[in-house]
Amino acid sequence: MAKSKRVHVAVGVIQNPDGDVFISRRHAHLHQGNKWEFPGGKVEADEDVYQALCRELFEECNITVQAAAPFTAISFDYPDKQVLLDVWVVTEFDGAVRQQEGQEWAWVPLHQLDAYPFPEANQPIIERLQAQTAR
Ligand SMILES: Nc1nc2c([nH]c(=O)n2[C@@H]2O[C@H](COP(=O)(O)OP(=O)(O)OP(=O)(O)O)[C@@H](O)[C@H]2O)c(=O)[nH]1
Numbered sequence: 001m002a003k004s005k006r007v008h009v010a011v012g013v014i015q016n017p018d019g020d021v022f023i024s025r026r027h028a029h030l031h032q033g034n035k036w037e038f039p040g041g042k043v044e045a046d047e048d049v050y051q052a053l054c055r056e057l058f059e060e061c062n063i064t065v066q067a068a069a070p071f072t073a074i075s076f077d078y079p080d081k082q083v084l085l086d087v088w089v090v091t092e093f094d095g096a097v098r099q100q101e102g103q104e105w106a107w108v109p110l111h112q113l114d115a116y117p118f119p120e121a122n123q124p125i126i127e128r129l130q131a132q133t134a135r
């Protein structure tokens, strides 16, 4: 079987002052269509992952990232695609978060994320976010 290339994806966890997380629903025709996601997208050849994160969050959510911290990296093989989700928590940004690509969106408290179907690769991200706040 030919080896396909793993897609490097910059993913941003954006929280509001209440700690709710911003998520969007992937368009039906896309890979993992109709599932919920954290904003982000593919790292282009001329970028590093942080540059990709900033670009994607501006394109998709209209915010200018001022600071972000690496959170986790998830390598996951779907039957049809291999991804590396490079997940960052956005700690400072300018602008108001606004879904720019016509996707359904929601601000969700961490403990309610389980009610939203995410791609399988996202499970450990969600667990880790929830573990951080469970005291
Ligand atoms: N943005 C994002 N992508 C995710 C998540 N979880 C996950 O498995 N992915 C996968 O990562 C891959 C790339 O994400 P993407 O579709 O946002 O890429 P992109 O914005 O560059 O899209 P484009 O190719 O339409 O320009 C997709 O195969 C998607 O299914 C997630 O939480 N957020």
Ligand SMILES: [Mg+2]
Residues within 6 Å of the ligand: 039, 040, 041, 042, 056, 060
């Ligand atoms: Mg995207």
